[in-house]
Amino acid sequence: MKVLVPVKRVLDFNVKVRVKSDQSGVDLANVKMSMNPFDEISVEEAVRMQEAGTATETIAVSIGPEKCAETIRTSLAMGIDRGIHVKTDAEVEPLAVAKILKAIVEEEKPELVLLGKQAIDDDSNQTGQMLAALLGWPQATFANSITKDGDSLTVGREVDGGIQTIKVSLPAVVTVDLRLNEPRYASLPNIMKAKRKPIDAKTPDDYGVDISPRLTTLKVAEPAGRTAGVKVADAAELVSKLKEEGVI
């Protein structure tokens, strides 16, 4: 089975996020960027499927500016076969990403699209679901385990109450959760091999997708800082304080 793995370049999880002074967004100048950690997990899973013989070919896709090629290169160093870079400097919302991915799916004809459940920058948690809807494919979100079973996948999903196990027929869209696997480090020889793997350069126009935004960001603000608390002597005082504050 051919597996398509979309990967997103995001602010590194270790970076202290700073909001721009005009509140138009997060400051991305001179900060470290890396692959969305959830996408690292989907890359790892795809590579494991290939090692196990369930996947025949693995393709990474990234949509965004020039530097996204580095994110694709990281996935190639982890073991993905080849990449597709859809270049654009514009902001791309989940629906536009899903539409581009749909066009790529129609061209590449994978049986499985495996992607992170969300990206840690905007936390939208929408792309996988929208893509499944656009394709009319079954979806299994928040995967904790994936096993191939003939023409279908058995997927353990992380839900509030525990693990829900479902069966989806292929082709399908699966979004992965944090505990599915532990991504490998790319070894030195594989980093050098990744240099020679191909990355196709495309644009949204190649796929005839209009990526103009549907949403307007009004303002981005830091979360309110924590204010000092007060000590209470006993439960009675606690209850009265909570009532005073209108919490209960």
Next chain:
Amino acid sequence: MDFSLTEEQVMIRDMARQFSDSELAPYAQRWDAEKSMSRGVLEKAAGLGFAAIYTKAEHGGSEMGRLDAALIFEQLSRGCVSTAAFLSIHNMVTWMVDAFGDDELRARFVPKLAAMKMIGSYCLTEPGSGSDAASLKAKAVKDGNHYILNGTKAFISGAGFSDVYLIMAKTGEKSISAFLVEDGTPGLSFGAQEKKMGWNAQPTAQVILEDCRIPVANLIGAEGDGFKFAMAGLDGGRVNIGACSLGGAGAALDAAIQYTGERQQFGKAISAFQNTQFKLADMATELDAARLMIYRAGDMIDKSDPNKSSACAMAKRFATDAGSKIANDALQLHGGYGYLADYGIERIVRDLRVHQILEGTNEIMRVIIARSLLR
């Protein structure tokens, strides 16, 4: 002149950093306290190519350059200076066997060394021969299909732990040769474990050879070429150890930045005092200068620059002195807490101190630099 790393070098550095953060840093304090080294973590490192960084790919090497190696050792030593330095010594052994051994010897040893299924120790120094390395006394006498080795090697990292020992021994009045002696060979024994100031996460002891008989096939290269190999390894070894100082110092600086931002005295964070700010600024500046010198020296080896030896000596001298000073300043900024093992700073100070002494003392570095100036 381009000071930026290539895309691959950035990936290599980031990967080494991740490995260091999650596989070394959380355990460094325990390894130091228990004076233990983990074979498991070394094999994991080897799985990423860290045991044969600048060795040809034929037998499992990663085929990287010396600048690449510096980037790796800097990042690994952020997590554990002692383990990173041990890996650098193992790399020297792997490289020497691969670069100078014949095909049969390479095929026998390099794949295992590259996977760290076999761990290597480098044995040049003797109790009476340090800076004057050529005055070594260990002897190898040919006897039919064997060499018989006698002598004592001192300050050997990994002694009693490693699987193979690369021994420099005299094969004539002016002839030094390099041999591989496998653990378990009759006549090979070890002194008591040395008690040290730092580098506790690796064992150090004497290696003792008493009528130790090894096959002729364990000679690396030709008889009499050993000292040439040792000299060929010096420049890179100096860049490696300098890089290990960069990493330790970098980790200490980051800890000091964090601590001074959190520690409140006289009603404000101590990072709000100009003394702290100026101190941090000087530490960062020295570290940056040291890093530039080490990276450039690594690059000069990669390009076989005629002035590489002097540049490597300068870089080693500067980076190891600066590294120790930065770590010591970080300890001072931590106040009394810096003196406590829990904060991890005193370990870095202890681990970095020896870098000013080994791979050629910093006094020998000055000899090399002065010689290049006055020739």
